[in-house]
Amino acid sequence: MRDLADTAPIVQFRGIDKTYDGDVNILEKLDLDIQQGEFVTLLGPSGSGKSTLLMILAGFEEVTGGEVLLNGERLNNVPPHKRNMGVVFQSYALFPHMSVRQNVAYPLKQRGVPKAEIDARAEKALDMIHMKEFGERMPTQLSGGQQQRVALARAIVYQPEVILMDEPLGALDKKLREKMQIEIKHLHEQLGTTIVFVTHDQSEALTMSDRIAVFNDGKILQIGPPSEIYEAPNCSFVANFIGETNNFSGQVTAQSGDACTLRMANGAEISGQNILGARVGDAACMAVRPEHVKLDLEQVCSHALKAKVTGVIYHGDHIRYELDVPGARDVTARSNAHMQDALPEGQEVYIHWDMDKGRVLDPLSGAEGAA
Amino acid sequence: MANNSTRTAQERIASVLLKAFVGMTCFFLIFPILAIIPISFSSGSFLSYPMPGFSLQWYEAVLQPFPWLETLWNSLFIAICATVLATTLGTLAAYGLTVSRFPGRGLVIAIIISPLIVPIIVVALGVYFFFARVGLLGTFTGLIMAHTALGAPFVVITVLATLQGFDMQLVRASSSLGAKPMATFRQVTFPLIAPGIATGALFAFITSFDEVVVALFVASPAQFTLPRQMFAGLRDQLDPSIVAMSTLLILFTSLILIVMELLRRRTQRIMGGR
Ligand SMILES: Nc1ncnc2c1ncn2[C@@H]1O[C@H](COP(=O)(O)OP(=O)(O)OP(=O)(O)O)[C@@H](O)[C@H]1O
Ligand SMILES: [Mg+2]
Numbered sequence: 001m002r003d004l005a006d007t008a009p010i011v012q013f014r015g016i017d018k019t020y021d022g023d024v025n026i027l028e029k030l031d032l033d034i035q036q037g038e039f040v041t042l043l044g045p046s047g048s049g050k051s052t053l054l055m056i057l058a059g060f061e062e063v064t065g066g067e068v069l070l071n072g073e074r075l076n077n078v079p080p081h082k083r084n085m086g087v088v089f090q091s092y093a094l095f096p097h098m099s100v101r102q103n104v105a106y107p108l109k110q111r112g113v114p115k116a117e118i119d120a121r122a123e124k125a126l127d128m129i130h131m132k133e134f135g136e137r138m139p140t141q142l143s144g145g146q147q148q149r150v151a152l153a154r155a156i157v158y159q160p161e162v163i164l165m166d167e168p169l170g171a172l173d174k175k176l177r178e179k180m181q182i183e184i185k186h187l188h189e190q191l192g193t194t195i196v197f198v199t200h201d202q203s204e205a206l207t208m209s210d211r212i213a214v215f216n217d218g219k220i221l222q223i224g225p226p227s228e229i230y231e232a233p234n235c236s237f238v239a240n241f242i243g244e245t246n247n248f249s250g251q252v253t254a255q256s257g258d259a260c261t262l263r264m265a266n267g268a269e270i271s272g273q274n275i276l277g278a279r280v281g282d283a284a285c286m287a288v289r290p291e292h293v294k295l296d297l298e299q300v301c302s303h304a305l306k307a308k309v310t311g312v313i314y315h316g317d318h319i320r321y322e323l324d325v326p327g328a329r330d331v332t333a334r335s336n337a338h339m340q341d342a343l344p345e346g347q348e349v350y351i352h353w354d355m356d357k358g359r360v361l362d363p364l365s366g367a368e369g370a371a
Numbered sequence: 372m373a374n375n376s377t378r379t380a381q382e383r384i385a386s387v388l389l390k391a392f393v394g395m396t397c398f399f400l401i402f403p404i405l406a407i408i409p410i411s412f413s414s415g416s417f418l419s420y421p422m423p424g425f426s427l428q429w430y431e432a433v434l435q436p437f438p439w440l441e442t443l444w445n446s447l448f449i450a451i452c453a454t455v456l457a458t459t460l461g462t463l464a465a466y467g468l469t470v471s472r473f474p475g476r477g478l479v480i481a482i483i484i485s486p487l488i489v490p491i492i493v494v495a496l497g498v499y500f501f502f503a504r505v506g507l508l509g510t511f512t513g514l515i516m517a518h519t520a521l522g523a524p525f526v527v528i529t530v531l532a533t534l535q536g537f538d539m540q541l542v543r544a545s546s547s548l549g550a551k552p553m554a555t556f557r558q559v560t561f562p563l564i565a566p567g568i569a570t571g572a573l574f575a576f577i578t579s580f581d582e583v584v585v586a587l588f589v590a591s592p593a594q595f596t597l598p599r600q601m602f603a604g605l606r607d608q609l610d611p612s613i614v615a616m617s618t619l620l621i622l623f624t625s626l627i628l629i630v631m632e633l634l635r636r637r638t639q640r641i642m643g644g645r
């Protein structure tokens with residue numbers, strides 16, 4: 001793990017506002033610091049403004065307010081070709097009339113690098129992405145994964161300070177995508193370059209990033225290492241967007257220190273960690289990951305909820321139970337038990353979880369409740 | 372089953388009808404042109420069948436320096452200058468109109484392509500009065516400028532259409548890789564839209580090379596173009612030399628079209644059928 005704490009940020013977004021039509025704010029008062037050598041992922045639903053922020057950093061879009069700093073210097077009026085950033089587009093954007101080698105040599109040629117050095121560096125970049133034999137091919141003669149690798153080589157060959165990737169793996173099938181994730185991660189470790197990566201695939205974000213910034217509606221809701229985002233979401237949106245979550249909505253009836261108690265619609269009471277400082281009488285929602293939901297045939301503790309198994313789904317390495325819980329919707333639990341030990345459908349059970357695994361967050365809005 | 376076979380029978384009839392229709396259209400378009408060609412080899416001096424005998428005298432006549440070759444050089448000079456100007460200006464206009472969306476963009480396009488819509492005689496009259504005032508009547512510059520305005524709309528239209536299919540992401544990619552705007556245009560945009568530019572240039576060339584109305588108003592005898600000379604010939608002495616020249620022009624135009632098609636296929640092969 002890199003020590004990121006005390007180095008100066010390489011990229012700083014300060015109070016970024018962005019509107020395309022002067023009416024709707026696509027980004028709102030957005031602040032984000034990116035450290036030297038960091039792999040930061042912008043994760044969020046479609047239309048949340050991830051690409052917009054990336055295009056602002058690349059210089060293709062202007063901000064409506066706020067400023068962007070690179071190494072402490074204002075970037076606002078610097079045109080894209082002077083920013084020395086590498087951009088990898090979702091559509092690859094390879095030049096169709098140039099061979100793979102010419103594509104990779106292109107940025108070096110623009111910088112007036114001597115011919116012999118261009119050849120050597122292009123060759124090295126092609127080697128890094130295992131595309132040495134394909135130098136003379138035209139982009140249309142390559143598969144999607146190969147094209148993506150060429151786009152990657154083209155973006156790293158001139159050693160840019162920051163590499164920006166906008167859903168670079170979106171067009172690839174699952175297997176290839178996982179392979180490329182590992183290759184990109186590997187490249188990042190080799191080069192030590194700062195990478196800003198955009199995706200709306202949460203597992204991609206979790207596996208690749210040093211830090212994840214979760215976007216919604218042009219705001220960063222939470223930013224932190226993947227484990228923190230997954231294990232300690234700070235709001236219902238993040239809890240539901242990353243991984244699976246069971247939501248128990250209710251009203252706070254008691255509060256003591258870090259903990260509080262929630263009364264659900266059917267009157268049952270559950271307790272958990274009071275993350276947002278909810279007060280008695282507030283509406284709230286408790287988020288519990290399926291792997292933390294424990295099933296028992298008897299009521300082992302006072303705050304266990306009565307439930308009924310309505311579905312048992314075998315996933316190979318784990319079993320997923322679908323549960324009918326009065327007062328809550330779509331509750332699931334994960335169990336590592338073997339199939340022969342699985343509970344049968346229709347079984348009456350009691351569910352419960354450790355106090356610190358239930359996180360009391362903001363009440364669900366309509367859209368998330370339906371999700 | 373029965374339904375299926377009647378369907379194919381219908382389709383067969385439709386296909387035969389279509390072929391006949393296309394064949395007839397081609398025939399009506401091309402036959403009048405071909406029918407006139409033999410007269411250029413006539414030993415007589417009238418535009419009529421039957422021909423009294425075979426002779427190359429009219430070809431000899433049109434290959435004389437005066438008046439035919441001289442007007443041919445005038446035509447080529449004017450057409451080439453007008454084409455270069457129309458292509459350069461038209462391409463820049465189309466590019467600008469594609470990359471920036473500003474209020475009044477539609478109006479600008481309408482003005483640029485208006486020479487295509489306004490009757491040519493009106494354009495010619497306008498040009499005549501304007502040029503008379505600024506002293507461009509009877510000059511090569513004047514004729515070249517007028518023909519540039521007539522040819523530019525073709526370039527703008529074809530390049531605009533080509534740019535529609537051009538991936539603007541490539542321009543962004545290029546500038547992110549460190550290319551200045553002009554370098555991007557030269558190395559990325561231009562090579563990829565070149566077929567469209569070439570098509571527009573060809574239209575601009577043919578427009579100028581064919582043009583007679585503006586030439587009638589603007590050109591003095593020193594700038595007589597080939598069509599202007601043919602027009603004079605039709606009025607003064609109607610003989611098969613005009614047909615001989617026409618035949619040569621048909622050959623020339625067909626050659627240009629064939630070369631264009633070969634170029635198009637080549638670029639398509641390079642681009643892998645995009
Ligand atoms: N050029 C533009 N003009 C006007 N509105 C735009 C433009 N580009 C994006 N938007 C709007 O800005 C919002 C954010 O778009 P953006 O592309 O940043 O989203 P995103 O988070 O990248 O989404 P996705 O995951 O679908 O790529 C959207 O509502 C979109 O409609
Ligand atoms: Mg996007």
